[in-house]
Amino acid sequence: NAGVTQTPKFQVLKTGQSMTLQCAQDMNHEYMSWYRQDPGMGLRLIHYSVGAGITDQGEVPNGYNVSRSTTEDFPLRLLSAAPSQTSVYFCASSPDRFGTEAFFGQGTRLTVV
Amino acid sequence: KQEVTQIPAALSVPEGENLVLNCSFTDSAIYNLQWFRQDPGKGLTSLLLIQSSQREQTSGRLNASLDKSSGRSTLYIAASQPGDSATYLCAVMNRDDKIIFGKGTRLHILP
Numbered sequence: 621n622a623g624v625t626q627t628p629k630f631q632v633l634k635t636g637q638s639m640t641l642q643c644a645q646d647m648n649h650e651y652m653s654w655y656r657q658d659p660g661m662g663l664r665l666i667h668y669s670v671g672a673g674i675t676d677q678g679e680v681p682n683g684y685n686v687s688r689s690t691t692e693d694f695p696l697r698l699l700s701a702a703p704s705q706t707s708v709y710f711c712a713s714s715p716d717r718f719g720t721e722a723f724f725g726q727g728t729r730l731t732v733v
Numbered sequence: 734k735q736e737v738t739q740i741p742a743a744l745s746v747p748e749g750e751n752l753v754l755n756c757s758f759t760d761s762a763i764y765n766l767q768w769f770r771q772d773p774g775k776g777l778t779s780l781l782l783i784q785s786s787q788r789e790q791t792s793g794r795l796n797a798s799l800d801k802s803s804g805r806s807t808l809y810i811a812a813s814q815p816g817d818s819a820t821y822l823c824a825v826m827n828r829d830d831k832i833i834f835g836k837g838t839r840l841h842i843l844p
Contacts, residue, residue: 662836717830718764724777
């Protein structure tokens with residue numbers, strides 16, 4: 621049982637490049653979410669999904685897109701990377717949104733130069 | 734807009750002491766509150782989950798309480814050990830389906 625898997629673990633991008641951060645879970649969880657963690661800022665919610673085909677914006681959605689075509693996968697797309705998007709990104713999943721434990725991936729450390 | 738605050742931001746205590754970490758939130762319309770631990774450079778590990786209808790949860794030396802009406806939660810760590818050194822984060826799951834985190838408390842247990 622792999623849990624929540626994020627790839628890649630590290631990435632360096634040039635300003636203006638695009639890329640997709642992958643997140644996959646094998647627990648058949650309905651709820652998935654993306655966060656960024658910056659020093660002194662805690663984790664901030666970027667986008668979330670309560671089920672396949674449904675996505676919504678979190679606290680800091682600008683510059684990021686998501687899709688949820690399957691229950692298992694929830695990729696995060698940076699369309700045109702900016703230095704302000706340098707951060708550590710975490711993906712999480714939970715069985716549902718009503719009161720169940722959230723499980724986190726190990727994170728992707730992204731640097732935009 | 735939900736805001737989650739954790740006090741203190743950092744804490745150092747001698748090994749063996751009991752300690753309390755605090756978390757407050759502004760909107761009581763939540764499904765649950767969860768406490769996490771994060772070691773440097775690592776992901777988050779769930780410690781305790783308290784449903785909105787519950788008052789407390791216990792796991793080993795950890796006890797978390799929830800007072801939804803006052804918007805407060807505490808994480809009590811008994812007989813602290815150097816291995817407890819980490820950042821502790823609390824997060825609430827709002828009824829608008831958003832999980833909002835506090836900024837965390839950095840805990841250092843002195844041997």
